[in-house]
Amino acid sequence: MTTEGCDARRGGPAAIRFCPFCGNPLHDRFWEGALRRFCRRCRQPVYENPVPAACVVVPDSAGRILLVRRGVAPKMGLWCLPGGFMELGEAPEAAALRELREEAGLKGRIECLLGLRSTPSRLYHTILLAAYLVRTDGKTPVAGDDATAARWFDPADLPPIAFDSHREFIRRFVDLKYKNTG
């Protein structure tokens, strides 16, 4: 998605109505190159930023990857990489491993950062998604939290994937594996 010269809110969720600092009603004002929500009492815009999230690409020894089936909207019933939003004060790596534990019952360790994607969201407007390559001890995944199933899939035979960003991270992993094994 593009963010150039933007009306930061276009196509996103409803604009916030009240200043989170003083409670005053907000107005639209063009400020620092974008139309922003502005508080006249604080005399400053309310900056709205992407929400950071983390997900994991976890291969097993056969090169299959772990997917979970979504038990919540959006895209309920479709499959995706384990992942979710970072908590306050949490490192992105810790968020990634926590989500893996919660959604698939597996402990893992971070191998490397696979990539970063800015991705549109109906609720949060823009999500900044970090994907990590993670190794586990090969135990059987057990679905939990927002996931209704968790299992290994051959990358060449994937079920419908909920998000384009996840599809791209899976592709990056497959390319990486191809390069590493010649």
Ligand SMILES: [Zn+2]
């Ligand atoms: Zn204010």
